[in-house]
Amino acid sequence: MAKNYHVAVVGATGAVGTQMIELLEQVTSFEIGKVSFLSSARSAGKKKTFRGEEITIEEAKPESFSGVDIALFSAGGSVSKALAKEAVQRGAIVIDNTSAFRMDPTVPLVVPEVNEEALKRHAGIIANPNCSTIQMVAALEPIREKFGLNRIIVSTYQAVSGSGISAIQELKDQSRAILDGEDFTPEYLPVKGDKKHYQIAFNALPQIDVFTDNDYTYEEMKMINETRKIMEDDTMKVAATCVRIPVVTGHSESVYIEVEEAGVSAQAIQEALKNAPGIVLEDDPANQIYPQAALSENKKEVFVGRVRHDLDDPKGFHMWIVSDNLLKGAAWNSIQIAESLVKLEII
Amino acid sequence: MAKNYHVAVVGATGAVGTQMIELLEQVTSFEIGKVSFLSSARSAGKKKTFRGEEITIEEAKPESFSGVDIALFSAGGSVSKALAKEAVQRGAIVIDNTSAFRMDPTVPLVVPEVNEEALKRHAGIIANPNCSTIQMVAALEPIREKFGLNRIIVSTYQAVSGSGISAIQELKDQSRAILDGEDFTPEYLPVKGDKKHYQIAFNALPQIDVFTDNDYTYEEMKMINETRKIMEDDTMKVAATCVRIPVVTGHSESVYIEVEEAGVSAQAIQEALKNAPGIVLEDDPANQIYPQAALSENKKEVFVGRVRHDLDDPKGFHMWIVSDNLLKGAAWNSIQIAESLVKLEII
Structure with missing residues (x-):
């Protein structure tokens, strides 16, 4: 039984x-x-x-x-x-x-x-x-498995719900105040416990979590260290810039990678993603199909699109990775x- | 006279x-x-x-x-x-x-x-x-002049005013509709003349201008080609991912660069920026000082912050570049x- x-x-x-x-x-x-x-x-x-x-x-x-x-x-x-x-x-x-x-x-x-x-x-x-790490490694693992992975450079577009229910309310209240031409006082974002608070509505804040001694934020260091631990590769080059944007739910990530193997095509990367567990490839530029934070809400999958070859580095690729940060994240x-x-x- | x-x-x-x-x-x-x-x-x-x-x-x-x-x-x-x-x-x-x-x-x-x-x-x-090119080259030229520049990888966080007055109105109307729980029909963004239109309020759209045959958008190709032309360096590696976010005015850019010279420090980069024409260095993480789109509005300068060394590549640096896209842009x-x-x- x-x-x-x-x-x-x-x-x-x-x-x-x-x-x-x-x-x-x-x-x-x-x-x-x-x-x-x-x-x-x-x-x-x-x-x-x-x-x-x-x-x-x-x-x-x-x-x-x-x-x-x-x-x-x-x-x-x-x-x-x-x-x-x-x-x-x-x-x-x-x-x-x-x-x-x-x-x-x-x-x-x-x-x-x-x-x-x-x-x-x-x-x-x-x-x-961490939410921003999960969706990235879920999307990159099928690529790493097939072609190897040497380097990741990620810039994030993170939703406020990663900071909790009060941050969601702050974004909504602030948005309404700005639309109505009323005053407001930021009280929560970018980081509740930090010294200063800034406008998040109609703005972009390059700070998630507090700063560490090396001028990276903890969020950025989490992405770097956690990715290496999950992928079990201490020498992988990983860099992150983490940014909060006025989105309620759904983290987006602009990701550049370099694979180990030579001669890999963007199509081969797309094929690897298409058959990967938990991944949905949404990648049809001619028909304006690409992942969007607002469309990822309440979905369990990680959405990947805008897969394309770097124009200079034959082992370099760019992509756009989106997922519901409260669910898969x-x-x-x-x-x-x-x-x-x-x-x-x-x- | x-x-x-x-x-x-x-x-x-x-x-x-x-x-x-x-x-x-x-x-x-x-x-x-x-x-x-x-x-x-x-x-x-x-x-x-x-x-x-x-x-x-x-x-x-x-x-x-x-x-x-x-x-x-x-x-x-x-x-x-x-x-x-x-x-x-x-x-x-x-x-x-x-x-x-x-x-x-x-x-x-x-x-x-x-x-x-x-x-x-x-x-x-x-x-x-192009607006996104101007602020980037203005910030990178003082660095290129002093230390040489081999490579740029940029992810943008662009304001809707780059798409004109109707796009600004669409963001405002849509934001209010979503806050009020009302229906709305996207009519303008991401690109007025393109086939499909998507929600921009509380969302991030990885499409600015229409797509070209190589799966990059024209906006991305503009950043790549214009940067090479302005800096008069046809061999410089430049890559761009351009993203529209729900900001009215002020483009932000997460930029990774590799300089030519060895042994350059983040502090030397900051010094080069501090004395450059049209540039304001806003870079004090300990006091949460970094450029913000909402603070750049109606200012003529290009604001640079979050300057830090890449943790793996000794010639690599990351930074955050913000400017009013209608003014300097x-x-x-x-x-x-x-x-x-x-x-x-x-x-």
Whole structure:
């Protein structure tokens, strides 16, 4: 008889947690016997419906994880640092959507289409990569597998929902204020905890997360380091410029790559993408077909288009990669990890 | 006695033409004795004020250019093709802001800070480069001059005003419709004359101008070809991905470059920019200082920030370049060309 899993969602009222719950309702690849929806003390007591049943949200505490098989964390790095190990000690496997453990060498960092096998090396915690990393490596892995990959230079066009529900509201309120010619005070973006806040509506902000000592942002360093870890190639050249734009949901990325093999055509790259799991090739310039953030919303796939040869470097290619940052970039990738754990009989 | 120039503006009611007229009002480096504001038959008869005087807009015809010394064209490529040579035949020097003559080898393509001397080779028509090209070459020339430049890879974040007044209105109307949960029909962007039109509000469209046979857009090919022409280096590697985002005015660019010289530091790049004409270095990550489209509006300078070394390539650097696409990207560069023509005693 198949096992009935007890699944906990930590951060159940957040932008990603809400998506996790909706996706869990649709899971058919394993049985869910029980769910626990956990949050901060502030949101505890609120209710959410799950498969027709009303579930009361509880405050996340160490003892909340007794009996939990799979704990999906998406409540910020500090919550994960405080509670993930408590959950593991109580027998759960943690799938953590924060950056708390991503670069820990004992923690697999997994995009199932890319490195599902890494799950077998887990020691309790599995990390879900950063949203902007996930969609990029999902699209580039089929290319790397066939032709090798030496270099990535990415510029991102990231949606505000990556910063949470308050950032979405700020974009909407600010947009309306500007259209109405009214004053407004930026309070949240680019980074809630940083010193200064700037207009995001009708603007582009080249800062996501705070700056590190080398003048790159943490978001940029996440893309660089996580890509190398997931692709298991410490020498791959990766560069990133991460930019927030006034889009609600759907990250877009302008990506330049250099492959290892000589003589590869843009058509061969497109063929590799066409047959790749989780990838949809939308690439027909003559008919103006290319991926768009607004069209990616509520879809689980990663969309790739504008694939073309660099005009100078025979091993260079450009492309445009788009995905729903709350789904494949966060909640859906976490659920896929849970599905892989069951499929590989790790849990 | 200094000459009194007769200046004509063709496209006087457009987004760029309007800016040209405002900038002409402020010109002090040469005397303007007379202005002619020209447009299509449809807009003829409207009035504009110039230095306190009411000027009636006239339909642009060959004979409109009799007595004109400087004719500023910004009414679309077809108007320039029909009338620029007529103006030259009547003794005017044409400064053309369309793409009609940019790649003509007899036409200088000029950003005064970069290649003012090319004006001396004019044969009646001088071309103003594409907006996205101007700000990039203005920022990169001081670097090329000091350290050499082998390669440019740019991803743009372009404002809708580059597509004219109707595109601005479309972004505003669509934004409001989406905020109000109302339906809307895209009618203009990404390209008025193309087959399909897409949502621009809260979206990113990787298409500016129509596609060419090599799957690049004309906008991308403009950036590539114009950069080589202005920098007079046919072998420079240039690649571009051009993207329209929901910003009214102010183009942003994520630019990767490789310099020729070894041992160059990010600080040396910043120093070169700090002292360059028309450039403002806004680069202090610790204090969250970087260029922003919304802050560039109505300013004539090109703003550069986020200058940092590539983490893998010792000759590689990344930066973020922002400018008002209607001013330095169009109207202001044209006025600067007129000022240079007078200064160099070409006219």
